[in-house]
Amino acid sequence: MNKYLTELHLHTKESSSCSQIPAKEMIQEYKKQGYSTIVITDHCSKSKMDRLGDISGKRK
Secondary structure (H helix, E strand, O other): OOOOOEEEEEOOOOOOOOOOOOHHHHHHHHHHOOOOEEEEOOOOOHHHHHHOOOOOOOOO
């Protein structure tokens, strides 16, 4: 059995049009499947970032 199972290219709904699944749900599913590491590679477009509302850039 593989000690470390890693996803190296994952998109989430919050900031990528390549996915319809929210980050929280995606993380829960990958953990359930036994992954120890995921790398989120969202396309952070201005329109997607604007939808997150009036929060700091760091939080976005």
